[in-house]
Amino acid sequence: MTDADPVDDVVATIARSATEIRQGLVGRRGKADAENPSGETQAEADVWADELLADRLSSIDGVAQYASEERSDIVDCEDDRITVAVDPLDGSSNLKSNNTMGTVFGIYDEPLPAPGSALVASGWILYGPITTMAYARDGTVTKYELTGGERTVVEEDVTLPEDPLVYGFGGRVPDWPDDFREYVREIESNPDHKLRYGGAMIGDVNQVLTYGGIFAYPALEDSPRGKLRLQFEGNPIAYLIEAAGGRSSDGRQSILDVDPTDVHDRVPLHVGNADLIDRLEDALE
Ligand code: FBP
DSSP, rough: SSSSHHHHHHHHHHHHHHHHHHHHHHTSSSSSEEEESSSSSSEEHHHHHHHHHHHHHSSSSTEEEEEEEEEOOEEEOOSEEEEEEEEETTTTTTTTTTTOOEEEEEESSOOOOOGGGGGEEEEEEEESSSSEEEEEEETEEEEEEETEEHHHEEESSOOOOOOOOOEESSSSSSOHHHHHHHHHHHHHSSSTTTEEOOSSSHHHHHHHHOOOOEEEEOBBHHHHHSSIIIIIIIIIHHHHHHHTTTTESSSSEEEEGGOSSSOOOOOOEEOOOOHHHHHHHHOOO
16 A cells, blocks of 8 residues: 555546547447446447556555446455546447547545445546546546646636526437426526537536536436436536536435445436526426
């Protein structure tokens, strides 16, 4: 064991790996002959990015566990301090059409499954025209640009703009519960709001962080827990958006207050400006 901060080491490793992951997508746009623990067909790139991050993150001093949306079993490591949970390639179905994707990470100080209150840091990489990272720790959010292993700060103390501009909601409209559909109509009818939906949560949530607004992948009629995973997506996104002055909700409470029962639990996810999330919770009551 060393005295170095394992959280810093993990984040530095993810940031350095991101440009490599981006380059490695070329030639890995096909499907793998496998499903992830949630029953979804994996892309070759999902499996490859997961193995790359597992190798690098599980060998860092201080890391007790590596867990990923792409593997059913947690990798137990030699140390006992922090757990790293990742979605190695969020939105990998966008590979075929060459659209935005991301990598999401949450760093917990408890073994999984853990509540959001056990997070000590979280963040995401966005593979857009530029590779960027948004990172939350100790209640503040920082945005970086990543090039060739280098990390450059582009904005500190990032907060959601006060006037919400963008909205994006996942799932098929006919599958939305009536109360959620009515809420969406209210959001859409405001002339100040614009639809922004790209099919990769990180792309859509990053628009909310940049312009203000709301992103949701709600409960669906036939899937009351929605689609997104609590440990790998819900908690890390909620932690960052709350650190940026916004709110998260599973429809009733902050996502960070949801009690997990299993590593691959799903959660209805709603994040954005506090007043829009307050109104959402009123609408879903
Ligand atoms: P993956 O992590 O398996 O890529 O799924 C997550 C995701 O792609 C989100 O990024 C996105 O918001 C959502 O699923 C889109 O799902 P759908 O295509 O069902 O609307």
